[in-house]
Amino acid sequence: MATLFGTEMWERFSWYGLRAILATFMAASPAHAGLGLSQETSQAVVGVYGALIYLVALPGGWIADRILGARRSVFWGGFVIMLGHISMAIPVTSSLFVWLGLLLIIAGTGLLKPNISVMVGRLYPEEDDGRRDAGFSLFYLGINLGAFFAPLVVGWLAEGDRWHLGFSAAAVGMALGLVQYVLGGRSLRGVGEWPGLRLTPRERRRFGRLVALGVVLTLVVLGAWAATGTLTVDRFTVALTLVILIVPVAYFGYIMFxxxxxxxxxxxxxxxxxxxxxxxxxxxxxxxxxxxxxxxxxxxxxxxxxxxxxxxxxxxxxxxxxxxxxxxxxxxxxxxxxxxxxxxxxxxxxxxxxxxxxxxxxxxxxxxxxxxxxxxxxxxxxxxxxxxxxxxxxxxxxxxxxxxxxxxxxxxxxxxxxxxxxxxxxxxxxxxxxxxxxxxxxxxxxxxxxxxxxxxxxxxxxxxxxxxxxxxxxxxxx
Incomplete structure (x- = not known):
């Protein structure tokens, strides 16, 4: 349990540390090493960023169940999150590394967040409700410890327009979580080692084609939008919000009808x-x-x-x-x-x-x-x-x-x-x-x-x- 407690605490340290300075970094002027967005646009970006973090938990859980298994999903999720924070910590004036970093953090969190909770539940025998509840209580404590200390540390480091130093602290936090996860791997007793229902080779090929098609279509749509000269960060957040709103409507319709x-x-x-x-x-x-x-x-x-x-x-x-x-x-x-x-x-x-x-x-x-x-x-x-x-x-x-x-x-x-x-x-x-x-x-x-x-x-x-x-x-x- 200590392994998962520490991993989640450091992952939450990295997440809440970034969250504590992201909006103010985006709204800061380039003269203060920020992106120079309006507060309104920065608020919209932080909103869809948080929204996507929760939305990708659905495919992240599916990937663990059908392809990687929970244990490897948590590791690779944490690794991708760390790369995202490193990307944001690169001290260059281009915003490219910022957007790339956010994309990597979203993808990595989708793999890590739902599956580490699953592993906590599987550490205990099915009939041992008392120890499982105690384990989740300890796990919840780890989440909030990371959330409490992260703004204090990252916010202090980022003072004086040292935004990228703050992002670096978030990267270090995730790296420490990964180190603890790997070193404590034996204590997990094989939990989450294999996917519950692995894809057959035919299903894997079909999945690969669907993912490739989705990526290509997304790039084509974004490219066409950019070619019109009307693609802006602000309008992109509106489009993502509409997509997110469609998801529950479609899903409840699917269930009910x-x-x-x-x-x-x-x-x-x-x-x-x-x-x-x-x-x-x-x-x-x-x-x-x-x-x-x-x-x-x-x-x-x-x-x-x-x-x-x-x-x-x-x-x-x-x-x-x-x-x-x-x-x-x-x-x-x-x-x-x-x-x-x-x-x-x-x-x-x-x-x-x-x-x-x-x-x-x-x-x-x-x-x-x-x-x-x-x-x-x-x-x-x-x-x-x-x-x-x-x-x-x-x-x-x-x-x-x-x-x-x-x-x-x-x-x-x-x-x-x-x-x-x-x-x-x-x-x-x-x-x-x-x-x-x-x-x-x-x-x-x-x-x-x-x-x-x-x-x-x-x-x-x-x-x-x-x-x-x-x-x-x-x-x-x-």
């Missing part, structure tokens, strides 16, 4: 799940603005002093994982105590209201910032409220996804849950365009109202959704 012998109860449960999916996408749309919109607010409008100590804007990205580590055991105990007296729609509704209220706080802070920089404690409060929402939605969402999945789609539905994050990230990245017609406080209030209304709607229709989900209410204990 395909010939999969779904029972009537399964169809009803899936209809309920679609509402929860939309609610989750709205939640992530706001929550995952932390490394873009809220990071810019920290940079431009915040007095970055905490307990009298000067910090940089990247350090604010450590608030969230710190609060998660503090409150995870609290919420875990709370859900056990409440049992089914609080339903899944109510938990989702609470999460949406919380993330909405966090942006009400942001609207107040933005209003005060018109007269000068505001205290960083406003952002501390925002992230604290958001974490209450996350801990009410994220683990609950994973659980309800497995519960409502039709029998024919049990193995695929967790991937659908992550697509909700993908949709939310992509759309959230595009919300920066609202700044063209809305003031800063009004921007936050519009998104806050959207989340709060969605949350209240879930409370209003809780009874109907519980019937559709076949979720039974237990009487309160006396």
């Amino acid at each position: 395909g010939s999969h012998d779904l029972t009537e109860d399964e169809r009803i449960r899936m209809k309920a799940y679609i509402w929860l999916f939309v609610a989750a996408a709205i939640f992530w749309m706001i929550y995952d603005l932390a490394p873009s919109k809220l990071l810019f607010f920290a940079q431009d409008h915040t007095d970055l002093s905490l307990f009298g100590i000067r910090i940089n804007q990247a350090t604010t990205q450590s608030f969230n994982p710190l609060f998660i580590m503090i409150f995870v055991p609290v919420f875990a105990a709370l859900w056990v105590r409440l049992g089914t007296r609080v339903s899944t729609p109510q938990k989702f509704g609470f999460a949406l209201v919380m993330v909405g209220l966090s942006f009400v706080v942001m609207a107040v802070a933005a209003g005060l910032a018109g007269a000068g920089r505001v205290s960083v404690w406003w952002l501390v409060l925002v992230y604290l409220v958001q974490v209450f929402g996350e801990l009410s939605l994220s683990p609950v969402g994973l659980s309800v996804t497995t519960k409502l999945a039709p029998e024919a789609f049990k193995g695929q539905m967790l991937g659908i849950w992550f697509i909700a994050v993908s949709v939310g990230d992509a759309v959230g990245g595009q919300t920066g365009r609202l700044g063209r017609v809305l003031s800063e406080p009004m921007y936050y209030l519009v998104l806050a109202a959207m989340a709060i209304v969605a949350g209240l709607a879930l409370f209003l229709f809780t009874r109907s959704l519980r019937v559709m989900m076949a979720e039974h209410h237990e009487p309160a204990m006396r």
Whole structure:
């Protein structure tokens, strides 16, 4: 377990370290060694980058199951991620290595992220639920330790326009994870060594042709678009967002209207799940603005002093994982105590209201910032409220996804849950365009109202959704 714990911790260090400085690097002028993009475009890029990270988990899991096996997928995924960070760390003025680096990180994370979690589950006997739960708790701690320390280290190194030094730290983090993974390989006891259902030679050739065809078509479309002179980074993010939005629509249509012998109860449960999916996408749309919109607010409008100590804007990205580590055991105990007296729609509704209220706080802070920089404690409060929402939605969402999945789609539905994050990230990245017609406080209030209304709607229709989900209410204990 220590091997996978360390590997995931360092991988998350590299991911969150890059995320803590990516938007500000892109928006910095070339005179300050940045890309010179607008904050609006930088927000859109960070949004689709995060969205693609979650979207490629689906093919990454398939490649492990059918071609490489989980163990080799994790190694090669980590290796490709490291190459991506190295590409971004090359100190040249061309943006080519930046875009190449992001592409490599997306591809590598698609291989590593879903499969290392699978390996954690396989370390323990099927009947040993207690040790498996403890193992995942330790694994989750590794994620948040990496997420907490990365912005502190990478942000400090990147100060003074030393962006590429920050990217180098992310590369070193992933390299340390790979070293630990290789050296600790014996402790994995052969877990994930081979694919579950290896492709036949005929299937492998067909897969190779399909991949080659997809690459060629993509290059042809991009080449034709570039030839028209209308291809820009900003428009490309819009196109990717539209593609990402199509994915869940197509997939839910495939489930609901395909010939999969779904029972009537399964169809009803899936209809309920679609509402929860939309609610989750709205939640992530706001929550995952932390490394873009809220990071810019920290940079431009915040007095970055905490307990009298000067910090940089990247350090604010450590608030969230710190609060998660503090409150995870609290919420875990709370859900056990409440049992089914609080339903899944109510938990989702609470999460949406919380993330909405966090942006009400942001609207107040933005209003005060018109007269000068505001205290960083406003952002501390925002992230604290958001974490209450996350801990009410994220683990609950994973659980309800497995519960409502039709029998024919049990193995695929967790991937659908992550697509909700993908949709939310992509759309959230595009919300920066609202700044063209809305003031800063009004921007936050519009998104806050959207989340709060969605949350209240879930409370209003809780009874109907519980019937559709076949979720039974237990009487309160006396």
